[in-house]
Amino acid sequence: MAIVIYIALQLVVMILLAPLVNGIIKKVKALTQKRRGAPVLQMYFDLYKLLNKSSVVSQVTSWIFIATPYIIVSSALTAALLVPVTTFASPIAFPFDIIMLVYVLALGRFFMGLAALDAGGTFGGMGSSREAMISSLIEPSLLVSIFTIGLASQSTSINDIMLAMQSVSLPLLRPAFTLTFFALFIILIAETSRIPVDDPSTHLELTMVHEAMVLEYSGRQLALMELGAAIKQLVLITLIINVFLPHDQFIAYAGIGGLMLSLLVYLIKVIGFSVLIAVFEASTVKFRFFSIPNLAALSFILAFLGFLQYFVLGR
Amino acid sequence: MTFLTAEFLLSTSIILYMIAALAALVLLKNQKLCALLSSLICIVASLFGLAAAFKQLLFENTTMALRLWQSNIPFLDVILSMDALSAFFVLCLSILTLCVSIYSIGYMKHYYGIRNVGLFYFLYAGFIVSMFLVFTAGNAVIFFVVWEIMAVVSYFLVSFESDEPETQRAGILYIVMTHIGTAFLLIAFMLMFRYTGSFDFSISSSALPENIRDIMFVLFLVGFGTKAGIIPFHIWLPYAHPAAPSNISALMSGIMIKTAIYGLLRFVFIYLGVETTWWGIAILVIGMVSAVLGVAYAYIEQNIKRMLAYSSIENMGIIFIGIGVSFMAFSEGLELVGALALTAALLHTVNHTLFKGSLFLCAGSVHYAVHSKNMEDMGGLIKRMPITALFFLGGALSVSAMVPFNGFISEWLTYQSIFAGIIPGQAAENILLVFAVAALALSGALAAACFIKLFGISFLGLARSEQAASANEVPLSMSLGSGILTALCLLSGIFPLYALGLINRVVLQLANRPILDQLQGNIFFLYSPLEIHGNAISPQIIVLTLVIIAAGALFIERIIFGKEKRREFGTWDCGYEALNPRMQYSAAAFSKPIRVVFKMMFRSSRDLKIKGPLTYHPDAMEYSVTTESLFEKYVYDPVSRMVTAFSRKAKFMIQTGSVHTYLLYIFITTLILMFYNRVIG
The missing domain is CATH 1.20.120 (Four Helix Bundle (Hemerythrin (Met), subunit A))
Structure with a gap:
């Protein structure tokens, strides 16, 4: 029963909240540019509209093209089940760990790369090739960061890591975790196709990465691709805020009241973090494509120093 | 019975x-x-x-x-x-x-x-x-004899299509390299006999002095390393595998290079024992270098079979990382970590046999149908050869360590063994291990990218040549051969404990402790999570979740939004309505970003030939990229030049071809031997 509640809670929270994050980021970016911007709920309207529209599929494509949106949504939602939004509802025996999370998300990325090549156009190949480079270069940093927080918690289970971090007072003031946090923040920016790595609002062939990969999609498939990307973004945000800024230890109530309060705090954290991402995005410009390796190297150095700090200073 | x-x-x-x-x-x-x-x-x-x-x-x-x-x-x-x-x-x-x-x-x-x-x-x-x-x-004599037979027979098989100059060159390179490796093994076996008086490797090696052990380890590492194709002894592998017929490539890549893993475990792990930490470190570092460089070279390759050959180097690197961690852990007394790393290495060995076998067989099917090994001649094969495409995709997912295929399980175990091996208080080892994590991560991600390229360019999109456009599905027996292997990849990925059950006895023999009871939570047929120190994954549940959610998404969208209206139309080509296969991203273009990022290593140079007037619209353009292999240029070429120069000199000075001189040699040799017998003997 506890598991059913957990699954339902995770799915509902992640699906409903994911488009909101995009809305907030877009709104804040618009405000920093002295524009009024689209409504915060715009992505919900977009998704609804896309789901009702008919779709256009290229004659060149194979079954991979049609299957990919479902695989993307499935991998994103499966990843969503692996990262508890609140430790109040998470089941005790949890047969998944953080390395699995990385590989579940990689499954979605693999098929997105294939689907981009399926239509036989130029843009898809462009996006796929660029995405392949970016994701390869940030992977070492991601795994080293994961190892540091895992070692500090003596576990690779995400739930155990979150619980262990709750007993650390002010984790972000510990050098090991500060460095790892910034390493993971760069990874988040790169994985969610944001400035300075990629620009989510561009359709210029010189710069687009993620947009080039979904260019051939329309209608219902496009809605699923967009939703999958939004959920993946929220999963990574949840991972970062619940590991580095745990809140469940402050909630004294047990039971349903505690759960509700915990969810409320989680919501506030997500909104706050979205604003942070938006401010970060608004305050930088997109890098040249071949400067991205420098960013990946920076992320790796931060992750590696974080790992060293863990052994020098402990947690 | x-x-x-x-x-x-x-x-x-x-x-x-x-x-x-x-x-x-x-x-x-x-x-x-x-x-x-x-x-x-x-x-x-x-x-x-x-x-x-x-x-x-x-x-x-x-x-x-x-x-x-x-x-x-x-x-x-x-x-x-x-x-x-x-x-x-x-x-x-x-x-x-x-x-x-x-x-x-x-x-x-x-x-x-x-x-x-x-x-x-x-x-x-x-x-x-x-x-x-x-x-x-x-015993070692028989081992050596059959090892040599294996090398010679495989040489004949590599050069089976012997009228092509490329194949001849590959064959010569292979036989030379493999004999260099054999020479190292020969010295090692002679040392073994010199100090223990026996070629039996099942007896104790305690008669060997400490420094002789170290020397023997290096000899075994180079000897078996050459067969394994690990960097820097790899140069024969990317030539020999593509030159051989595809069923032979599958055997060579799937199992022949594993004889090196067997030899390493048999002669170093069991015979010499693992007491020295630097042995493990050496194996680990070689493994890291092979994993990263192997996949990086694979990524820029356009020849399907050569790409798979480089990918074999990468996977041998991953196996070496597992063995290296295991050696290090055993030498420091961390038996559980050692057993775990050994399990990971052995599991990756069998996994690599399965998926690389399948991939090489599918590559053979593609060659059979398209008559080309070059990706730039392919495209759109998923429509012409749907079954081969499906099996190839399975193999590609497996080699890219995607859930729920078996490659993921062995990589996960390797990560977990490194995780368990990082303990406070051993700074140097920990830094090395975290670099091993980074190397594994980089090679894993590049491998995935590599197989997106391989599958995407050759099976998806538009056909790039006449042969590809008119290719036909291969005979049933060929599909069956690769299909069984791909099915085994999937099954052993979903039910890893059955594969691990077979490895358990091996680990028990080598490490003297069973690992299976450490790995399994509660075992039912359908729910058998892998568990290490309380960290568990359940491939069965993840598969169920993935399938249920995908089906659920399909079902819910049908219920709420009704049946989808789908219209077929051409691919977006900016409105010119003249999309042709040459507008697609090519294999060379796909790998360009990585080629630029690692330009230090690839030293690529491009050559653009323009025919006709130098305007915006020339008659034809030819663009080619060449990369140079650092190892060949800076290590092997100078050595081979030196050897050739020496032989040429020797020809004039010693081997003159005159019978009289040779008789003189024999006479002098006899004199020396007699003298030796009389005075010293």
């Missing part, structure tokens, strides 16, 4: 292979019958081999020994022995042989009338027997 002993099964299997080889020679004239009969006998033989391995791995506790010939000179006894380690490798060999033999029935058809198919089957069966004997050799 008592006669079904492991000895009986093993000898039957070997005899059947030999019958297959002979039958091929006898039926040399009738190619069709010869191919069919030899393949069938090989299939039956591999089933016997499989049974022998299973019996030994699951039911026998003692080492099986088969004395074929007793001689008066003790080390010339011909003994075959099979313990758990041998049985494990025989198992890998037999599974692969089974599938490759099925595949060969169809694949060899395109050689009928062009090449000598009977000779091929003679060599094919001989190659399998020699590998079989390498795994079951009872």
Whole structure:
């Protein structure tokens, strides 16, 4: 029963909240540019509209093209089940760990790369090739960061890591975790196709990465691709805020009241973090494509120093 | 049923292979019958081999020994022995042989009338027997003899299409490199005999002095490393694998390079023992370098089979990382970590056999249908060859370590063993281990990108050549061969504990502790999570979740939004309505970003030829990219130039060709020997 509640809670929270994050980021970016911007709920309207529209599929494509949106949504939602939004509802025996999370998300990325090549156009190949480079270069940093927080918690289970971090007072003031946090923040920016790595609002062939990969999609498939990307973004945000800024230890109530309060705090954290991402995005410009390796190297150095700090200073 | 002993099964299997080889020679004239009969006998033989391995791995506790010939000179006894380690490798060999033999029935058809198919089957069966004997050799002399037979037979198979200059060059490179490796092994075995007085590697090696052990370790590492194709001894591998017929490539990449892993475990792990930490560090570092460089070279490759060959280097690197971590852990007394890392390495060994076998067989199918190994000639094959495409995709997902395929399980175990190996208080080792994590991560991500490229460019999009546009699906036997392997990749990925159950006995033999009870939570057929220190994953549940959510998404969208209206139209081409295959991203273009990022390593140079007037619209343009191999340029070429120069000089100074001089040499040698006998002896 506890598991059913957990699954339902995770799915509902992640699906409903994911488009909101995009809305907030877009709104804040618009405000920093002295524009009024689209409504915060715009992505919900977009998704609804896309789901009702008919779709256009290229004659060149194979079954991979049609299957990919479902695989993307499935991998994103499966990843969503692996990262508890609140430790109040998470089941005790949890047969998944953080390395699995990385590989579940990689499954979605693999098929997105294939689907981009399926239509036989130029843009898809462009996006796929660029995405392949970016994701390869940030992977070492991601795994080293994961190892540091895992070692500090003596576990690779995400739930155990979150619980262990709750007993650390002010984790972000510990050098090991500060460095790892910034390493993971760069990874988040790169994985969610944001400035300075990629620009989510561009359709210029010189710069687009993620947009080039979904260019051939329309209608219902496009809605699923967009939703999958939004959920993946929220999963990574949840991972970062619940590991580095745990809140469940402050909630004294047990039971349903505690759960509700915990969810409320989680919501506030997500909104706050979205604003942070938006401010970060608004305050930088997109890098040249071949400067991205420098960013990946920076992320790796931060992750590696974080790992060293863990052994020098402990947690 | 008592006669079904492991000895009986093993000898039957070997005899059947030999019958297959002979039958091929006898039926040399009738190619069709010869191919069919030899393949069938090989299939039956591999089933016997499989049974022998299973019996030994699951039911026998003692080492099986088969004395074929007793001689008066003790080390010339011909003994075959099979313990758990041998049985494990025989198992890998037999599974692969089974599938490759099925595949060969169809694949060899395109050689009928062009090449000598009977000779091929003679060599094919001989190659399998020699590998079989390498795994079951009872002493170092036999091991060395069959090792050499394996090398020579595989040389003939590599240069089977001998009229192509590229193949000739590949064959020569292969035979030279493999003999350099053999030379190192020979010295190691001589040292072994010099200090212990025996070629028997099942006795204790305590008679060996400390420094001799170190020397022997280096000799074994270089000797077996050359066969394994790890960097920097890899240069033969990317040439030999593509040159050979695809069923031979599958055997070479799937199991022949694993004989090196077997040798390393047999002679270093069991015989020399693991007390020295730097041995582990050396293996680990070589593994890291091979994993990263192997996949980086694979990424920029346009030739399908060469890309797979480089990917084999990467996977050997991953296996070496596992073995290195295991050596380090055992030498420091961390037995559980060592056993875990060893399990990961062995699991990756069998996994690589399965998925690389499948991938090479599928690449052979593509070559069979398109008559090209170059990705730039392919495209859109998923529509022409849907079954091959499906199996290829399965193999690609597996080699990219995607859930729920078996590659993921062994990579996860490798990560977990490194995770368990990082303990406070050993700074240098920890930094090395975290770099191993980074190397694994980089190679894993690049491998995924690599296979997106391979599958995407060759199977998706528009056909880039006439042959690709008119390709046909391959015969059933070929699909079946690769299909079994891909199915095994998926099954052993979803139910990893059954594969680990086979490895358990090997780890018990090598590390003297079982690992299976550490790995399993509660085992049912459908729910058997892997568990280490409370960290668990359940492949079964993740598969269920993925499938249920995908189906759920499909179902819910149908319910709420009704049936989808779908319209077919051309791909977006900016409105020109003239999309043609040449507008697609090519394989060379796909790998450009990585080529630029690692330009230090690839040293790529491009060549743009423009024909016609130098305007915005020339008649034709030709663009080619060449990369240079650092190892060939800075290591192998200078050495080979030196050797050639020396030989040329020697020709004039010593080997003049005059009989008189040679007689003088013999005379002087005799004098020296007599002197030696008289004075010193």
